[in-house]
Amino acid sequence: MRLLNGLPQDHISMADRAFQFGDGVFRTMRCTGGAIEFWARHYTRLQQDCAALGIVCPSEAILLEDLRCLTPIDAALKIIITRGETARGYVAPDQLAPNRIVQLAALPAYPEKLHQEGVKVRVCSTQASWQPALAGVKHLNRLENVLARREWSDPSIFEGLMLDRDGLVIEGVMSNVLVLCDSVLSTPKLEQSGVSGVMCEVVFDAAMQHGWRVEKRAWTLDEIKKADAVWLTNSLMGLLPVAELCDQYFSPNAAQPLLSAAVNQLRQKEKFAIVAVPDMTEG
Template identity: 35%
Template sequence: MSESRLPEEGAVPLDDRGLAYGDGLFETVLVRDGEALLWEAHLARLARGCRALGLPMPARDRLDSLPGQAGEGLRVLKLILTRGSGGRGYLPPAEPSPRLRWQAAPFSPQPHRWRAGVRVRLCRLRLGLQPALAGLKHLNRLENVLARQEWQDPEVAEGLLCDSDGWLVEATCMNLFWRRDGRLETPRLDRCGVAGTLRAALLEALPIAEVDAGPEVLLDAEAAWLGNSLQGVWPLARLDDARGSELKRWAPGEAHRSLQAEAHRLLGYSPSMAS
């Protein structure tokens, strides 16, 4: 895979706090021919994370220069910002010197999943509650790593996660949406989970209610979707429990296309690729 990064920035040292403690943030951005999609939303989330962790925000002109260096065609730009080195143990330095690293690689979405939908399963792992970090894309993703190890079946595209109180939160790397009684809904993310940039854009564009709901809500849903700012929106075609037994099926069709169409408009994906 071809990758690019800033030539003057070398390897991350072993005493980097991001490496040692997950003390930092990251963003993954879809870039088309040097133009970053949902760029302002990515920068807004990065700024929220910097405020929450007490990190200086990188200079705007430095960040704005990166998409243009990502290369031609469809690319995924990954930014990693750590607190840098220093401090004593968990105590961070009073004046941190953050490290910003980035790389860009070719990216291809999966249009067959846009059209046919995906099979997902419920995960056994429960997300811990931490409102101070809720919504942020911080570097400590061990819960997601453990959840993703729960299945090996390539037919299962994603796993759905609940928090320790049993409320739906997200998939391992995507946000969750459903339509119930004609109303669009998505899990509330004020106690844990990652508030995706595509989710934020859809909340602005469409009447989507943020709710507390357990996984049983999906059994009553007329349609359901997963989405993020790289893959776009996948309709759910089948839901399994944590043992792999089928709980619900949907037939992706017109009922699934409205939310998908708005998401793909925001990401510049052609509507014809999903039909």
């Protein structure tokens, strides 16, 4: 189910700049029990990404009303903001009216086994492009990720890492990367490319609240392969340990349950209820 500017709609104009140029931004969120996880963080990032592209971000009240109309209980929610509709050509009027799309889908399944035993990861030949003006922004032009994901069909491989032109690890095709080394939790710097994910921020905050040292730094693939533990994260998968990377194997790390518990504490604290779910234990 999806809404376009608050109305049920399955079509969008071919003049929309998202269709023509990928000119827009998006956010994907997890909703459980009628509550959006980390809504305030997602909306803040949406505002920041819209500002980076010079798009007027819809108000929080408007987006929440749209989301309530979808009446999600346990679902994946996606918000797309496009610059709007224009004729051909890159130039766009300053006062162009943006389009907003909200849609609901089933939550993807991430079996508990993956959280306990970890996942297998490969390295992609498709590079993450260098573009500081878009670094961190979750924009609609995801062709690099599409090409990277086309590189494998082996179902045993869960994710692929993307490197930049200098051979530094940037992110996964659909995830951010976290590395534990010498008791420091870190994530690659995203100053030149990549997407800044909300869950990566959440994990950092959870770690700091429990006294962990955290940092953002440049990581080569060889350095990551020597780390104590590696995790993948996004808003739907949560926090998944890497068990195998380029024939390098990682044993379950004692930090995993501690970090997962800390993240879950924040998850419960930062849920935003949008649908009233009846208590089935009563009566």
